[in-house]
Amino acid sequence: MAWLLLVFYWEVLKLNCSMKKEYLISRRTRTAARKITKTINPSISKVSKVAKGLGAAGVLFNGSVIGYNWYHGENVTASQVADLAIGVGLVLAGSLAIMSAPVALIAVGAYGILDAAGTFNRIKSYLGGDTVVLEGYMRNQ
Amino acid sequence: MKKNEYQLIHIPRGLYSLRLLMILIISLILPFWILTLVHIKLNFILVILFVFGLAFILFRLSTKFVRNNLHISIRNEELVITETSTLTKNKKEKKINWNNLESYIFKTTQYYHILKLKTKKGKNVMLTFDQNSQHLSRFEKSFHNKVSSLNEVQEGVNVSLKASIYETRMGVILSVILGLLMISWPIIALLNDRDFQIGIAVIFYSGASFFIYMVYRSHRLKK
Numbered sequence: 237m238a239w240l241l242l243v244f245y246w247e248v249l250k251l252n253c254s255m256k257k258e259y260l261i262s263r264r265t266r267t268a269a270r271k272i273t274k275t276i277n278p279s280i281s282k283v284s285k286v287a288k289g290l291g292a293a294g295v296l297f298n299g300s301v302i303g304y305n306w307y308h309g310e311n312v313t314a315s316q317v318a319d320l321a322i323g324v325g326l327v328l329a330g331s332l333a334i335m336s337a338p339v340a341l342i343a344v345g346a347y348g349i350l351d352a353a354g355t356f357n358r359i360k361s362y363l364g365g366d367t368v369v370l371e372g373y374m375r376n377q
Numbered sequence: 378m379k380k381n382e383y384q385l386i387h388i389p390r391g392l393y394s395l396r397l398l399m400i401l402i403i404s405l406i407l408p409f410w411i412l413t414l415v416h417i418k419l420n421f422i423l424v425i426l427f428v429f430g431l432a433f434i435l436f437r438l439s440t441k442f443v444r445n446n447l448h449i450s451i452r453n454e455e456l457v458i459t460e461t462s463t464l465t466k467n468k469k470e471k472k473i474n475w476n477n478l479e480s481y482i483f484k485t486t487q488y489y490h491i492l493k494l495k496t497k498k499g500k501n502v503m504l505t506f507d508q509n510s511q512h513l514s515r516f517e518k519s520f521h522n523k524v525s526s527l528n529e530v531q532e533g534v535n536v537s538l539k540a541s542i543y544e545t546r547m548g549v550i551l552s553v554i555l556g557l558l559m560i561s562w563p564i565i566a567l568l569n570d571r572d573f574q575i576g577i578a579v580i581f582y583s584g585a586s587f588f589i590y591m592v593y594r595s596h597r598l599k600k
Contacts, residue, residue: 280485281508283590287487290583292401292432298576299405300428304421307412319577324401326580331394331488333505338542338551341584345558348577352566373413 291330295323309372315365322347383516386507387447387460388489393505396443404432444507449516451523458504473502475527475534483517484541487587492520493539543588543595552592555585 298320306312322344329340350356360366408427412419419427442463450457456478458471473494482493489505490513496502506513527534542548559582566573 280490280594283587284485284487284508287583287587291487291580292397293429294576294579294581294583295401296404296428296432297425297579298574299401300421300425301576303405303409303428304424307409307424308418319574323577323580324398326577326584327401328394328398330486330584331397332390333486333489333491333503338555338584338588341581341588342551342554342558344577344581345555345562345585348574348581349558349562349565351574352562352571353569354571 288330291327295320295327298323305372306370307373309374311368311372312370313365314363314367314369315360317369318365381451381519383449383451383512383519385447385449385510385512385516387445388443388505388507389445390489390505393443393488396439400432400435400439403435404428407431447504447506447510451516451519471502475524475531475536478524478534478536480537480539481520481524482539482541483520484543485591487584492517541595543591548592549596552589556589559585 302312302316302320326340326344347356405428408424408431445463446461448459448461450459454474456473456475458473460469460471461467462469473496477496477498478494479497480495482491484491484493485508490508490510492504492506494502494504510516521538524536524538528536542551562578562581563573
């Protein structure tokens with residue numbers, strides 16, 4: 237009896253699984269697609285998803301830092317806005333698929349290094365990078 | 378679904394980028410605008426959670442608007458692509474005769490899996506698929522097989538498969554440059570006692586690592 241019950245449960249479970257799979261395929265929902273493709277091409281879709289998410293996260297983080305400092309009374313300079321715009325531009329270049337050649341990436345990497353070395357300090361000041369674009373919020377209150 | 382018919386998801390690049398831009402703008406402006414209305418001092422972590430949470434919700438809610446259904450049929454004479462817009466429900470059909478096709482290329486970027494077709498008249502067709510499309514791998518395999526068999530059997534057809542940048546020598550050189558930049562950026566920032574721009578660095582590091590990974594992957598698969 238116990239054996240029969242076990243076989244019955246096993247068959248029900250199998251049927252349930254196959255039905256679920258068919259249901260997912262027929263609905264063609266995003267979840268279904270994701271579940272099915274996991275078996276087809278798992279590595280690339282996962283890696284690209286993480287890389288894509290990090291790109292947007294970088295812009296949001298940069299913007300949040302500027303916004304937080306502005307809210308707490310720090311002035312927003314033109315150079316900070318330019319850095320934020322570079323991030324947005326890089327993300328948009330990727331989403332428009334015009335960055336398959338990683339030239340833009342190399343340019344941004346080189347910019348980051350030169351900025352870290354302080355090479356851009358004079359150029360930024362000369363181009364008006366220290367100009368206050370937006371006065372700190374708390375300071376005005 | 379019949380044999381040689383594929384159900385894929387096409388992401389219109391312009392619409393996708395517009396959506397991305399809107400989400401970034403809204404997520405960065407709305408929280409601080411609300412803060413100016415309620416006048417409370419928030420911890421930085423709470424601000425980050427607020428901004429990222431809002432962006433996440435907006436991404437989730439707007440996903441379906443940038444995913445068009447794409448039905449592709451590989452026929453003996455031509456490739457038939459039918460796209461149904463999610464927003465307007467309009468159907469657009471495009472037919473490409475195999476005789477008119479000059480070259481094609483499949484490549485993967487951070488955002489899409491791309492099929493670029495070049496016709497003999499010099500016209501380019503670019504399809505940007507969602508990497509989670511149901512029949513993507515099957516379609517790619519069938520497309521390669523179809524072109525190979527046509528090149529062998531049919532006279533006048535000579536469609537070439539172009540190598541993606543990841544497979545070329547230039548790809549390797551670029552990945553080495555990117556690797557060097559990735560290593561030297563934090564070192565130079567540390568030596569000069571400067572702030573490491575985390576925002577831009579995250580964008581750069583994610584893109585550069587993806588490129589290096591793709592170059593490594595394509596060369597490993599070649600062997």
